[in-house]
Amino acid sequence: MRIRYNAPVILTFTLLAAAVQAVDQFAPGFAQSWFVCPARLTDAGALDYLRLFLYPLGHRGWLHLVSNFAFVLLIGPVLEEKHRSGPIFLMLLITALVTGVLNVLLFNTGLMGASGIVFMLILLSSFTNIRSGEIPLTFVLVVAVFLTKELLGAFAVDDVSQFAHLLGGFCGSLFGFLFTRRARQA
Numbered sequence: 001m002r003i004r005y006n007a008p009v010i011l012t013f014t015l016l017a018a019a020v021q022a023v024d025q026f027a028p029g030f031a032q033s034w035f036v037c038p039a040r041l042t043d044a045g046a047l048d049y050l051r052l053f054l055y056p057l058g059h060r061g062w063l064h065l066v067s068n069f070a071f072v073l074l075i076g077p078v079l080e081e082k083h084r085s086g087p088i089f090l091m092l093l094i095t096a097l098v099t100g101v102l103n104v105l106l107f108n109t110g111l112m113g114a115s116g117i118v119f120m121l122i123l124l125s126s127f128t129n130i131r132s133g134e135i136p137l138t139f140v141l142v143v144a145v146f147l148t149k150e151l152l153g154a155f156a157v158d159d160v161s162q163f164a165h166l167l168g169g170f171c172g173s174l175f176g177f178l179f180t181r182r183a184r185q186a
Helices: 008-026 030-034 046-057 062-083 085-106 115-125 137-153 162-185
Strands: none
Touching (some): 008 030, 008 046, 008 062, 008 085, 030 046, 046 085, 062 085, 085 162, 115 137, 115 162, 137 162
């Protein structure tokens, strides 16, 4: 019996985030310096634009990382098998970019962590068994629970970006509808 690297995008994403956190453990401030979406892009250099894609690799600590990647590792491999590695990689990049850019445009805080991507994967996963002309009840329930949780959380005073969660969920829903339509047309 051998171990297989079965979901290269999801596993690489997970290992890179864990490596960033491990380095941050020994060099405090590493993740905060390199893996935070900037609050503004005025006078931005190339690194700030790169951070629009890199911030999902940085986390505030091991608990933050584990809470995100428990979902990524649970849902991601199934989605990567269904949609293939290339499209999943693009979905991760697009979700990070859309969430990062809108955060820069609408808020004056930085953004750190893979929560938006987690919610993208959660909503995308509810499309796994979609059929023509039907909306899965699981999708409706996931959206209802997800929106309720995020709207209630919006009133809490914390460092959590419910906006990033909602945008990630929106991206996952959009990808789900687009990829389902494309699969039906093929």
